Amino acid sequence: MYxxxxxxxxxxxxxxxxxxxxxxxxxGRRPPAVLLIPxxxxxxFALLPLGYLAVRSLERxxxxxxxxxxxxxxxxxxxxxxxxxxVVVTASLLLGVSLAWLTVRTALPGARAWSVxxxxxxxxxxxxxxxxxxxxxxxxxxxxxxALALTLVSFPYVYLPVTAALRGTDPAQEEVSRSLGHGPxxxxxRVTVPQVRPAAAGGAVLVALYVFxxxxxxxxxRYDTFTRGIYTSYRASFDRTPAAALSVxxxxxxxxxxxxxxxxxxxxxxARTGTGTARPAVPTPLGRWRAxxxxxxxxxxxxxxxTPLATLGYWLAVGNSATWDPARLLETAxxxxxxxxxxxxxxxxxxxxxGVIAARHRGRTAHLLEQSAYAGHxxxxxxxxxxxxxxxxxxxxxxxxxxxxxxxxxxxxxxxxAVAGTRAAVLQSPPVLEDVARSLGRSPLSVLREVTVxxxxxxxxxxxxxxxxxxxxxxxxxxxxxxTGMDTLATLLWTETGTGSFAAAAPYAAALIxxxxxPSYLLGRHRA
Amino acid sequence: MRRPLIRRLPALLAAxxxxxxxxxxxxxxxxxGLVIYSGRNEKLVKPLLDDLEKAVGTTVAVRYGESAELxxxxxxxxxxxxxxxxxSQDAGALGALxxxxxxxxxxxxxxxxVEPAFRGGAGxxxxxxxxxxxxxxxxxxxxxVPDTVHDLVKPEWKGKIGYVPTNASFQAFVTxxxxxxxxxATRAWLxxxxxxxxxxxxxNLKVLDAVGKGEVSLGLVNHYYWYERVAEKGEDKxxxxxxxxxxxxxxxLVNAAGVGIIKGNDQAxxxxxxxxxxxxxxxxxxxxxxxxxxxxAADVTSTVKDLPPLSSLEAPxxxxxxxxxxxxxxxxxxDAGMV
Numbered sequence: 001m002y003x004x005x006x007x008x009x010x011x012x013x014x015x016x017x018x019x020x021x022x023x024x025x026x027x028g029r030r031p032p033a034v035l036l037i038p039x040x041x042x043x044x045f046a047l048l049p050l051g052y053l054a055v056r057s058l059e060r061x062x063x064x065x066x067x068x069x070x071x072x073x074x075x076x077x078x079x080x081x082x083x084x085x086x087v088v089v090t091a092s093l094l095l096g097v098s099l100a101w102l103t104v105r106t107a108l109p110g111a112r113a114w115s116v117x118x119x120x121x122x123x124x125x126x127x128x129x130x131x132x133x134x135x136x137x138x139x140x141x142x143x144x145x146x147a148l149a150l151t152l153v154s155f156p157y158v159y160l161p162v163t164a165a166l167r168g169t170d171p172a173q174e175e176v177s178r179s180l181g182h183g184p185x186x187x188x189x190r191v192t193v194p195q196v197r198p199a200a201a202g203g204a205v206l207v208a209l210y211v212f213x214x215x216x217x218x219x220x221x222r223y224d225t226f227t228r229g230i231y232t233s234y235r236a237s238f239d240r241t242p243a244a245a246l247s248v249x250x251x252x253x254x255x256x257x258x259x260x261x262x263x264x265x266x267x268x269x270x271a272r273t274g275t276g277t278a279r280p281a282v283p284t285p286l287g288r289w290r291a292x293x294x295x296x297x298x299x300x301x302x303x304x305x306x307t308p309l310a311t312l313g314y315w316l317a318v319g320n321s322a323t324w325d326p327a328r329l330l331e332t333a334x335x336x337x338x339x340x341x342x343x344x345x346x347x348x349x350x351x352x353x354x355g356v357i358a359a360r361h362r363g364r365t366a367h368l369l370e371q372s373a374y375a376g377h378x379x380x381x382x383x384x385x386x387x388x389x390x391x392x393x394x395x396x397x398x399x400x401x402x403x404x405x406x407x408x409x410x411x412x413x414x415x416x417x418a419v420a421g422t423r424a425a426v427l428q429s430p431p432v433l434e435d436v437a438r439s440l441g442r443s444p445l446s447v448l449r450e451v452t453v454x455x456x457x458x459x460x461x462x463x464x465x466x467x468x469x470x471x472x473x474x475x476x477x478x479x480x481x482x483x484t485g486m487d488t489l490a491t492l493l494w495t496e497t498g499t500g501s502f503a504a505a506a507p508y509a510a511a512l513i514x515x516x517x518x519p520s521y522l523l524g525r526h527r528a
Numbered sequence: 529m530r531r532p533l534i535r536r537l538p539a540l541l542a543a544x545x546x547x548x549x550x551x552x553x554x555x556x557x558x559x560x561g562l563v564i565y566s567g568r569n570e571k572l573v574k575p576l577l578d579d580l581e582k583a584v585g586t587t588v589a590v591r592y593g594e595s596a597e598l599x600x601x602x603x604x605x606x607x608x609x610x611x612x613x614x615x616s617q618d619a620g621a622l623g624a625l626x627x628x629x630x631x632x633x634x635x636x637x638x639x640x641x642v643e644p645a646f647r648g649g650a651g652x653x654x655x656x657x658x659x660x661x662x663x664x665x666x667x668x669x670x671x672x673v674p675d676t677v678h679d680l681v682k683p684e685w686k687g688k689i690g691y692v693p694t695n696a697s698f699q700a701f702v703t704x705x706x707x708x709x710x711x712x713a714t715r716a717w718l719x720x721x722x723x724x725x726x727x728x729x730x731x732n733l734k735v736l737d738a739v740g741k742g743e744v745s746l747g748l749v750n751h752y753y754w755y756e757r758v759a760e761k762g763e764d765k766x767x768x769x770x771x772x773x774x775x776x777x778x779x780x781l782v783n784a785a786g787v788g789i790i791k792g793n794d795q796a797x798x799x800x801x802x803x804x805x806x807x808x809x810x811x812x813x814x815x816x817x818x819x820x821x822x823x824x825a826a827d828v829t830s831t832v833k834d835l836p837p838l839s840s841l842e843a844p845x846x847x848x849x850x851x852x853x854x855x856x857x858x859x860x861x862x863d864a865g866m867v
Contacts, residue, residue, distance in 0.1 A: 073862055138743060222728050224867075232694050232867055235596040238624030238854070240603065382597060386604050393608040401591075401610065480601055484563065484591045484610075495592065498569045501760060 052387030096158025123516030127216030343410030355422025381476030425459020561586025567595025612795025655784030681720030740767030
């Protein structure tokens with residue numbers, strides 16, 4: 001399909017100054033207005049919670065805010081959040097990369113089926129996973145339990161981009177390595193890992209931000225993290241100022257994390273530029289590692305998918321509060337699908353320009369835009385929700401507690417999920433094609449429409465599906481911003497567990513997992 | 529390899545954005561005569577609020593959430609709130625709105641229906657039902673249940689107590705102890721409790737289950753969780769029992785769920801009718817029989833099996849209005865390393 005010469009991407013610093021940048025080098029070139037303007041809109045959108053936090057945390061003067069932040073307990077909670085994130089990210093990388101390699105590059109029996117199965121944990125809300133493990137093993141509570149539950153629901157954030165990267169990169173390099181006598185392990189470490197590193201790092205950032213912002217799992221596992229501290233502050237003191245000051249720390253953490261990730265991203269080209277048509281890799285034979293590999297896949301699937309399903313099954317069978325209300329279940333499922341689809345659509349639209357700029361352009365503006373998109377992602381849902389309450393009642397009152405505002409909340413919360421997907425997808429498509437189109441006199445908009453988006457479309461669609469899943473599971477912002485009287489599966493689940501009617505909650509949890517499994521399944525299949 | 533589906537991506541996105549317009553199915557609160565923000569669970573109070581709608585004679589829209597989060601939301605909405613009435617799980621959230629001046633003063637006639645102990649000091653909120661702090665115990669592990677929370681700091685209970693330090697009811701109880709016995713005594717008690725390495729749970733039900741399973745022997749909970757669990761599972765399957773503490777012990781604090789009218793909107797007359805309905809015999813009977821709480825007005829007594837009448841409880845004499853100093857309690861709990 002694409003037959004062009006490999007193009008080494010040059011470091012902008014290496015170019016003599018004064019020379020106009022070569023057409024194909026994106027380095028330093030300003031993004032075209034057709035991308036810049038919508039990306040700026042998305043960034044402003046994503047920065048709304050920060051504006052709110054500034055107002056609230058400084059309400060009683062900087063000294064008060066500083067007192068909250070400089071508290072010994074703040075450092076303690078921060079340490080706990082960072083520790084948990086470190087463990088969950090490491091474990092997710094281990095699971096995600098190993099499973100991606102097994103399902104894409106080896107002769108694993110049933111590789112296609114496994115690639116779907118290990119994507120399904122995405123459909124499990126963190127609070128359901130935590131609950132499932134806790135009801136089976138009460139002693140897990142604490143750090144271990146929180147780390148386990150969070151790893152099991154978030155490793156697909158690593159698995160999905162790494163699989164995509166493995167499929168997108170040229171298997172020839174690995175074959176050359178093998179032909180030079182390097183063993184599979186050496187080849188994996190020296191050739192494969194560097195190829196998937198940017199994808200894995202992007203996934204790892206999402207996992208880390210997920211851990212920072214999660215409340216459900218840590219609260220069930222009784223492990224105090226920063227987010228839990230913020231919730232406690234709202235609940236125990238009914239005071240928004242300390243909670244806002246604490247949230248500012250989370251934002252700072254996010255910015256550092258995203259900056260570090262961008263720095264380590266490396267300059268390697270990720271697009272296949274000189275290999276002719278896409279060619280499937282020759283699967284690595286597993287030999288005597290076949291049984292352990294299968295056991296590994298089975299163990300992960302059992303832990304991440306079967307455990308929650310089995311617990312729900314148990315509650316359905318055991319409790320006598322299981323009052324079936326199929327009509328309400330059906331109606332709520334419809335509503336959930338509707339708002340999640342709208343959330344995913346808006347998020348994807350906003351993420352598209354940001355993702356393209358992040359992939360194709362370097363420089364201050366590009367960096368700033370990408371970092372803005374991520375800035376609010378580590379914030380607990382309650383903070384984002386209150387910030388939207390704040391802005392909506394002031395500047396968009398007719399929209400307040402109407403569906404559009406809820407959809408906007410989803411976009412603010414999950415923009416990075418879609419940005420990461422878009423960026424990875426654009427990185428995978430050869431930039432030289434855009435240059436060709438441009439040299440043929442196409443405008444930036446038509447390049448975007450005719451080349452960039454169609455090439456990246458599968459990846460963008462995957463990002464949209466992922467966003468769709470996370471929107472379905474969202475609880476705290478949905479509670480505050482939904483139209484009065486509207487329910488989603490997540491809010492009904494919350495209602496039922498609030499009175500301890502786990503059996504009555506089970507059908508909603510099951511429906512949520514099953515519905516969220518559909519896009520997860522498509523994601524898995526799309527990769528296979 | 530490009531699929532036709534992907535080419536239609538923009539159309540699909542547009543369709544998805546429009547979908548909720550079709551799927552949307554909320555009660556339009558602009559048409560509602562009264563909007564209630566309810567920190568009380570829908571499962572518990574929906575039937576009651578359906579009756580309330582009939583009683584006040586106008587459409588009622590209810591937004592369910594967590595009490596503290598809804599209180600934060602009302603503060604954030606400021607003068608533009610849609611809420612006419614706040615129905616809170618606990619007195620603390622009402623106290624917070626009261627201290628910010630967001631609640632309207634209630635007529636004395638409404639206030640007088642309830643003991644002074646169960647209303648706001650500024651006369652702008654009123655208790656609708658009471659919940660009592662009790663000790664849950666595992667009969668297989670505990671021969672003699674302590675009669676005061678002060679016994680819980682004894683070494684014999686080391687590692688055997690379950691509690692929820694983040695729970696509003698627990699914090700209200702600690703605040704109550706501060707009011708009754710002073711900050712120093714409370715700090716000493718918290719220190720002693722912490723030294724006994726109590727197990728922390730996420731909510732009262734988890735504590736109750738843990739006691740039932742013998743993970744811990746004693747638990748600090750509210751009374752109605754036990755009755756709820758019995759309703760959910762059947763009494764023979766609930767391993768825990770509960771003990772009402774005698775002698776005005778701070779561990780036997782009676783806290784209130786209640787309502788306040790949000791100041792400054794035109795829903796006040798209907799909201800007033802709603803308050804009167806919630807204090808009526810019919811509503812009070814609902815609390816007594818359905819949510820297993822204590823009715824606070826209209827001389828209604830509970831008919832739930834085994835639930836002792838409120839008058840028979842030796843609850844500590846305390847003004848719930850004085851429970852607003854939650855900040856200091858939180859500080860104390862943080863200093864003790866509990867939350």
